[in-house]
Each structure stands twice: as C-alpha cells, then as structure tokens.
Amino acid sequence: MFHLFPNPFAILKHRTNTPSEKNDEYQIAKRLSPGKAVLSGPFQGLQYPDYISYGSALIPKLLGTYEKELHPWISDIICKRYRRIINIGCAEGYYSVGLAVQITKSTVWAFDVDPEALDFCKKMAQVNNVYERMHIRLMPNTSTLKKLLVKNSFIFSDCEGDEMLYFDLQKFPELVACSFLVELHEIKHPHEKAEFVEKFHRTHTIKTVRACERKLVDVPIGLRQCIRGSEITALNEFRNDGYTWMYAQPNTHSAGHD
Numbered sequence: 001m002f003h004l005f006p007n008p009f010a011i012l013k014h015r016t017n018t019p020s021e022k023n024d025e026y027q028i029a030k031r032l033s034p035g036k037a038v039l040s041g042p043f044q045g046l047q048y049p050d051y052i053s054y055g056s057a058l059i060p061k062l063l064g065t066y067e068k069e070l071h072p073w074i075s076d077i078i079c080k081r082y083r084r085i086i087n088i089g090c091a092e093g094y095y096s097v098g099l100a101v102q103i104t105k106s107t108v109w110a111f112d113v114d115p116e117a118l119d120f121c122k123k124m125a126q127v128n129n130v131y132e133r134m135h136i137r138l139m140p141n142t143s144t145l146k147k148l149l150v151k152n153s154f155i156f157s158d159c160e161g162d163e164m165l166y167f168d169l170q171k172f173p174e175l176v177a178c179s180f181l182v183e184l185h186e187i188k189h190p191h192e193k194a195e196f197v198e199k200f201h202r203t204h205t206i207k208t209v210r211a212c213e214r215k216l217v218d219v220p221i222g223l224r225q226c227i228r229g230s231e232i233t234a235l236n237e238f239r240n241d242g243y244t245w246m247y248a249q250p251n252t253h254s255a256g257h258d
Contacts, residue, residue, distance in 0.1 A: 025058055026051050028234055032226055033062045040064030040220045042074040043098035047127045054091040054117035059234040061094050065218045066237065069209045073181060073247045078102045082154040082179070087111065088139070088166055089158040093121035099156070100130035109148055110136045142171055149174035156181050161188040169199060176203045177250055184244045193244055204248035211243040 029051045033039055038046040041064030053061055060066035077099070085108045087096040096110035108130070112118050118136050125131040139159075140148070149155075149172055157163060163182055169175055184192045197206060214235045216224055227235070 025234065028231055029058055029062055032059065032223075036062075038062055038064050038098075039223060041066075041068070042071055042078060042102065043094070046094070046098050046101060047124070048092075049120070049123040049127050052092065052120060053094070054114060054120065056091065057234070057237055060214065060237055063219055063223060063235070065214060065235060066094065067211075067245075068214070068218050069211060070181065070245060070247075073207070073245075077154060077179075077181070080154075080179075082106055082152065084148070084150060084153040085109070086145075086148055086153060086155045087157075088155065089113075089160065090121055090136070091117050091158075093124040093136075095156050096121065096134065096136075097124045097128055097130060100125065100133055101128050106133065108134045109140075110134060111139045113139055146172060146174065149178055151177040153178045154180065158183040161185040163192065164189070164195070167196065167199070175200075179204075179247075179249045181245060181247045184246060186244060193246070196246055200248050204250055207247045209245050209247075211237070211239040211245075213239075 036048040036051065038044055038048075039062060044064055048062070051058060057066070081103050083106055085096070085099050085103070085106050087099075087108065087110045090096040090110035090112045091114070093110060096108050100106055100108045110118075110121055112121070115138070118138070121136050122131065125134045125136065145166065151174075155166075155178055157166060157180060159166065163184065166172070167175065167180070167182065182196070184196065186192050189195075193208065200206060214237060216227060216232055216235070219227060219235065
C-alpha cells in the first residue's frame with residue numbers, strides 16, 4: 001500500500017524500524033500507544049507486534065484515523081459478517097487482521113507483493129490470535145483467485161494501480177456475486193472510476209468517496225490533547241485528488257450474512 005506522495009513520518013516498504021531507532025515516528029507512536037494497540041475506530045484494540053507500517057503511515061493507524069473516509073463502510077462490512085474475505089494488497093495486515101479480529105467466523109486470504117510485509121502480517125495475526133483463520137500469501141494468480149471468489153465473498157483491494165487485473169469480469173465472472181471495496185488510483189489511470197462504474201453498475205450498488213486531508217478534528221476528542229504542535233503533520237496521509245475508494249455490493253442477493 002505505497003502512495004505516490006508518502007507521509008514523511010511513514011515507514012516505507014523494505015525499511016526496518018526497530019525499537020532501538022530514535023526516529024520521530026517511533027517516538028510519537030510509543031508515546032501515543034505504549035501498548036502498540038489501535039486506539040479508536042473500527043479496529044480499536046488491534047495489536048501491532050512492533051511500531052512498523054509497510055508503505056503507509058503508522059501513526060494514523062494507531063490513532064484509528066487511517067482512511068477515516070472508509071469507517072462507515074468498514075462498520076457495514078463488519079456487520080455483514082462475511083465468511084470469506086480476500087485482501088489484495090494487505091501490507092502489514094491492518095485491514096486483513098483487523099477484519100479477522102472483528103468477524104470471528106471469517107476466513108481471510110491476505111495477499112501482497114512484499115515478503116517482508118507478509119512476514120509482519122503473520123506476526124500480527126499471531127499476536128491477535130487469528131492466525132489459524134488466515135492464509136497469508138504472495139499475490140494470487142488467475143487460477144487461485146478464481147477458486148476463492150465464491151458467492152458472498154468480500155474483497156478489499158489496494159494494489160497500487162493494478163486493480164483492472166483483478167477486477168476483470170471476463171477473467172473473473174464470479175465477481176458479480178461478490179462485494180468489494182477498492183482503492184482507485186486515478187492519478188495513474190484517469191478514467192478508472194468511470195470504467196469501474198460502467199463495468200459494475202448493472203450488477204452492483206456502487207458508492208464512492210474521495211480522499212481528503214486529515215485534520216485534528218478527525219482524532220477522537222479524548223486523544224486530541226496527546227497531539228503536540230507540529231505532530232499534527234503525522235496525522236496526514238498525504239494523498240491527493242487522485243485517490244477515490246469504491247464500495248460495491250451485489251444487487252441480486254443479500255451478501256455476507258450468517
């Protein structure tokens with residue numbers, strides 16, 4: 001989950017940040033969450049094995065403000081109790097492990113291109129006692145993904161501009177019976193949103209939301225006093241207008257309920 005304009009506080013892919021490092025993000029994260037747990041939001045209580053995030057900002061995740069635009073949809077997904085969750089682009093496991101913790105009967109398939117991030121995802125799954133319900137792998141091939149796309153599956157996708165490879169109805173007609181939340185990268189593919197809408201509007205109910213700059217008001221009231229001066233910069237995910245999320249649910253059946 002690497003973004004074109006990374007937060008200067010973020011720990012990027014392939015960088016190891018150990019507890020002995022005295023960088024700004026580590027010090028802020030340790031003070032805000034000494035127990036390495038997410039402090040608010042739909043994944044409140046999610047435990048991190050260490051103060052590390054792959055390809056995106058750590059502090060918004062620990063505060064629970066990360067991608068806050070999605071929180072109403074994440075809550076809806078949790079309420080629907082999907083039995084099979086597929087996370088394409090799982091990074092260290094914020095969403096894949098978070099959903100596994102919240103949906104106790106789910107089986108989660110987590111995929112990423114980065115072996116180091118996958119190793120951390122396994123540790124996070126173990127720390128949160130969901131490892132037995134998770135399959136953590138390198139990115140899937142066509143055959144593997146087709147087998148996973150059963151009716152009432154949920155897909156969470158952030159694969160850095162390769163969305164069209166995985167949301168191809170000719171290769172994967174099974175998608176018509178699946179719900180999905182996908183991050184679109186219009187800065188790379190300017191017409192991607194229109195193409196997704198054209199492709200899925202007949203079979204899915206579609207909602208979209210654009211990324212916006214994070215502000216102190218996004219932090220829960222009880223945590224705002226913990227943010228000191230210039231540390232407000234660490235809240236920002238440094239996205240731009242080229243990021244949109246799309247949440248799509250099949251029209252033809254009620255998806256995901258027990």
